[in-house]
Amino acid sequence: MANLHINATLPPYIPLHHELVREFEAADSHHSSVLQEVQTAIDDVSAQGKAYIDFVLSDDNQAPVQVNHETLSTLLTTLRQHIVSKHELESWKLSAHQARARIRNQQRTEPELTAETMDLYREYGEKRQFADEIIDDYHDDKALKQHEGTAEKVVSTYDTYVQLRNLVYILQDPSNPLPFDADNEDDVAVAGGKISLRDPLSLDYYEDPLMSRKCMHVFSRATIYQYLAGTTGRSGKNCPVDGCEATISFNDLKPDPIMALRMKVFRKRGREQRNIERI
Template identity: 25%
Template sequence: MSQSTEFATNSNPNDDYLPSNLSLPTYIPLHYSLGSNFNKILQSGSRGNDLTPQALKQHINLVNQYIDHIISNDSLDFNENILNNYLKTYKNLIISKIKLSQIEKLSNETILKQYISPNLNLNLTNLDEYHQSVNPSVEEFISSKENELISSNYQINQFIKSDKLYQLLRSLTFIMKNPEDPVPDEDNDDDDAIGISGGKVSLKDPITLNQFVEPVITSCNHTFEKSSIQQQMLTHRYGPFECPISGCDSVLNSNSFKIDKLMKARVKAFNKMEKNKDDDLDLVN
């Protein structure tokens, strides 16, 4: 018997059915036994396991209590370090909330569904088919979504700009040293709407021209002294009336007002600065 005949006789017939490429493909589906665990991780936030919403709620309550306590006590002033810490923590919680919500959305992606529940489990008979797959690896897919969704600074910034408490905290940290200046990058660019005159924010009631003591802000974003706007309501027998600001056609009623915390903080910061100036002059004299 020749050497070539002997080799053919001893060869394994199963070798004819082996894939041409025995290396692991780039795209490998998750084993079916691990699919449910993978899904639980992706959807952990929606199933109540995420502590971010609870932490965010507690932080909001704490911040509001602090602001209201300082605002309601004339002898107290805001602490810059406390405000900055509240602001930083609040922003981080908002970012975490947005990122976690984006991660949850990944579970609805077709590629991940195929990864978790593949039509074909990987074996020798379909190894070549997986080698030819155009699907990215799960790592590549999640990384691409991280850039596209999770790390979307634009979405985070848009949310922050529309969040009233974040903007209030940010404004409070600024006006402590600049009580008469408009806050930079304010959402509302209409100077008239935020009471700016000559580049400064007026700290006086537009009706009486006296400095604010109990400022209230209207639904049309104009600020008045509480007693003077109440007099306006009394004049109209507490019925609807037009905003006293010239050129504003908004119709107001008793439900159109709320405490203007930012204006009250401005007046508090301004009076403190004026007092410090007087004290300095007394020391010089």
């Protein structure tokens, strides 16, 4: 009787069992739950940051306008950590989603691993396991975003973080250019090396400042809305600032947290000066 030779060695590549695929897909709800917790933490620290700025600049605070650097550093560090964590969790979730889509496609063509299909999978040779695909995709995406400075750009989209980071410089003089964030102020009206605090349309001090994404020029909400009256969300008019060739519309406008902070500091200092003059 001939001896039967059975190769019991597992192939290098093993397909994911259908039950594990379902568990993997169910993990998406866990990712969403963690993201929500991180977002809640961001909201909480942002609220603390706003409250701190309001305290420093409030009329009830009779002390000279100054900041507690330890408090400011703690708020900035904590807020940044939460924002970066959310950004990385979103990247991981995207990598898992992409891997999940590939797994579904593979399941349509790959039979389950059995004694009968063992030789078939040995013929596959070396092939990435699904977990390796997720990790590799995540690291590739992370490396690309680090190269592009994506995390820093994401952090800079949070108004409270931007205000906290620049609070010390603006407190020194609300019309001073900032040592960084130059992209936000390259084209803002500057006179004698100072940032103008006056709306270019009314020439009054800014009220509820909005910035154009197209050209970075800043306007008071009421005056730019009046200027754009009669246009639709996407249609627009030429920027009213002399020499600017950009076309701006309602959709191009966004709140300017830095100019808003400048005006808070400017008005706080004005109130302090009037109080001194009364004395």
